[in-house]
Amino acid sequence: MLVLSRQRDETIMIGDDIEITIVDIRGDKVRLGINAPTRIAVHRKEVYDAIKAENQRAAQFSSGDLAIARADPSLVRPRIAAHRLAGPAPAPTSIPLRPTTVRPGNLPPPAARA
Numbered sequence: 001m002l003v004l005s006r007q008r009d010e011t012i013m014i015g016d017d018i019e020i021t022i023v024d025i026r027g028d029k030v031r032l033g034i035n036a037p038t039r040i041a042v043h044r045k046e047v048y049d050a051i052k053a054e055n056q057r058a059a060q061f062s063s064g065d066l067a068i069a070r071a072d073p074s075l076v077r078p079r080i081a082a083h084r085l086a087g088p089a090p091a092p093t094s095i096p097l098r099p100t101t102v103r104p105g106n107l108p109p110p111a112a113r114a
Contacts, residue, residue, distance in 0.1 A: 024031040
């Protein structure tokens with residue numbers, strides 16, 4: 001692990017695209033400003049761990065799940081966030097779909113949700 005000392009308003013560069021700036025220091029708390037391309041996800045570690053765990057749970061299925069889906073395809077439906085539903089739920093499909101996870105940053109702007 002690289003350990004650096006920085007003062008307020010000083011910046012650390014990671015590669016050519018990522019800037020980390022010390023915005024404020026109050027007691028034992030440091031506020032960071034992070035400039036990174038949108039293709040790079042930036043999360044607090046506890047949020048990242050929660051997203052990773054949820055994605056792993058969503059990706060797991062048992063052979064029993066597959067047998068149920070084959071026996072009754074109407075039980076296989078995509079998980080759709082409530083804000084994206086514009087009407088009745090979509091018709092069941094016979095194609096098994098993987099569950100999805102809503103992540104911070106991929107929600108539409110508040111005006112588009114209403």
